[in-house]
Amino acid sequence: MDKLVIEGGVRLKGEVIISGSKNAVLPILAATLMTDEPCVIKGVPNLRDTATMLKILRSLGKSADFDKGTVTVNSTGVKNFIADYKLVSTMRASFCVLGPLLGKFKKAKVSLPGGCAIGLRPVDLHIKGIKALGADIAIESGYVVAQARNLKGCHVYMGGEYGSSVLATDNLMMAAVLAKGKTIIEAAACEPEVVDLAEFLIKMGAKIKGYGTPNIEIEGVKYLGGATHHIIPDRIEAGTFMLASLITNGDIIIKNVLHQHLGALIDKLEESGAFVQKGLNSIRVGAKRKLKPVNTTTLAYPGFPTDMQAQIMSLMAVTPGISVITEKIYPDRFMHIAELNRMGTHIQKEGPHAIVEGVKSLSGAPVMASDLRASACLVLAGLVAKGKTSISRIYHLERGYENLEYKLSKLGAKVWREKE
Numbered sequence: 212m213d214k215l216v217i218e219g220g221v222r223l224k225g226e227v228i229i230s231g232s233k234n235a236v237l238p239i240l241a242a243t244l245m246t247d248e249p250c251v252i253k254g255v256p257n258l259r260d261t262a263t264m265l266k267i268l269r270s271l272g273k274s275a276d277f278d279k280g281t282v283t284v285n286s287t288g289v290k291n292f293i294a295d296y297k298l299v300s301t302m303r304a305s306f307c308v309l310g311p312l313l314g315k316f317k318k319a320k321v322s323l324p325g326g327c328a329i330g331l332r333p334v335d336l337h338i339k340g341i342k343a344l345g346a347d348i349a350i351e352s353g354y355v356v357a358q359a360r361n362l363k364g365c366h367v368y369m370g371g372e373y374g375s376s377v378l379a380t381d382n383l384m385m386a387a388v389l390a391k392g393k394t395i396i397e398a399a400a401c402e403p404e405v406v407d408l409a410e411f412l413i414k415m416g417a418k419i420k421g422y423g424t425p426n427i428e429i430e431g432v433k434y435l436g437g438a439t440h441h442i443i444p445d446r447i448e449a450g451t452f453m454l455a456s457l458i459t460n461g462d463i464i465i466k467n468v469l470h471q472h473l474g475a476l477i478d479k480l481e482e483s484g485a486f487v488q489k490g491l492n493s494i495r496v497g498a499k500r501k502l503k504p505v506n507t508t509t510l511a512y513p514g515f516p517t518d519m520q521a522q523i524m525s526l527m528a529v530t531p532g533i534s535v536i537t538e539k540i541y542p543d544r545f546m547h548i549a550e551l552n553r554m555g556t557h558i559q560k561e562g563p564h565a566i567v568e569g570v571k572s573l574s575g576a577p578v579m580a581s582d583l584r585a586s587a588c589l590v591l592a593g594l595v596a597k598g599k600t601s602i603s604r605i606y607h608l609e610r611g612y613e614n615l616e617y618k619l620s621k622l623g624a625k626v627w628r629e630k631e
């Protein structure tokens with residue numbers, strides 16, 4: 212297994228091009244299960260998670276070729292509706308094959324994804340939505356077994372204890388496009404990745420209105436065809452590079468980014484004193500003066516993304532003064548605190564809050580990644596720390612950041628891989 216080694220202290224400068232969105236491409240690939248016609252998806256990031264989803268599609272009777280950022284999906288004629296534990300357990304997003312399989316075959320058997328390092332992560336909302344369409348659901352030997360003679364449009368409220376759910380909205384939307392009649396999803400997730408999925412489904416022939424708002428209206432159709440689609444840029448990768456610029460006191464122009472998707476982060480960084488210049492498809496970020504601490508609370512979109520919580524914690528950890536980071540989506544998503552503190556940060560967890568006392572400098576250390584975004588916050592800390600930081604378990608990073616070492620190196624960072 213490889214580890215990532217960073218020699219900190221370089222101010223990052225230059226341009227970086229953001230890849231296609233991981234969280235948009237995974238459900239969109241799942242949606243290709245609903246047609247036997249070819250689909251072409253462009254701007255696909257070459258990630259471990261993408262590879263997992265392609266394996267799942269192949270296991271379900273598709274051929275899927277990935278060449279230079281373009282995935283072409285075709286049918287092999289084999290019909291399978293069982294998504295295996297071995298594949299689903301490695302990536303939670305695999306659970307979003309449930310809606311498409313049920314929509315297309317009126318039956319599906321999908322392994323329960325289980326918990327992960329960021330908390331319990333239940334699937335009750337997914338099941339609530341699918342049941343509302345008239346499917347019978349049973350849990351058998353760790354699998355969700357769903358079947359329905361006919362799916363019927365419904366009116367369902369999808370808000371949960373922690374707000375709306377992105378993948379549950381995706382799952383229900385996908386099953387509902389092939390249901391009979393009208394479905395209204397109340398308290399739907401509004402994330403840009405849900406919008407991207409809806410736009411792909413519409414290209415396939417679906418009738419969907421209101422996506423991007425909490426009220427989605429779907430008029431069921433009988434048939435979906437093939438489609439070609441270009442994935443939106445990854446807002447979380449873009450946000451991570453914005454923070455890489457600020458934490459190293461650098462100046463980076465980030466290209467292939469939609470600043471409309473990053474409103475909450477941009478607002479927070481400007482409040483902190485950062486210089487953020489928005490272009491048509493680019494953002495320039497730098498620190499013109501000393502940053503000040505800001506409090507942050509994660510919320511569903513358009514609020515501050517939980518997927519940026521760990522990274523902003525690294526920035527606040529080296530911004531003198533006190534800040535409080537509150538996690539409202541995954542109250543246990545704080546595994547990175549212990550690792551950051553090994554590098555000299557002063558961060559204390561109090562329930563769903565992290566109290567961060569900014570320090571003047573960090574020192575490089577061996578640290579361990581616990582999940583995808585926690586890995587990113589350790590990379591950020593490593594970029595500013597004195598000496599060498601080596602990050603183990605970087606397969607987490609490979610799940611969500613395409614060519615990270617290459618992109619960081621081009622900006623001047625001293626970063627390389629070593630065998631453990």
Ligand code: UD1
Nearest residue numbers: 234304332333334335336337371373375376377378540541
């Ligand atoms: C997606 C993203 C993930 C991001 C998360 C929150 C993908 C592939 N992943 O994950 O990167 O961190 O949104 O923005 O798009 N919940 C329930 N019951 C359910 C489903 C969810 O209580 O049935 C809770 C979750 O535990 C969490 C909250 O709802 O507290 C939001 O989770 P959700 O939006 O479902 O996350 P994912 O869609 O799995």
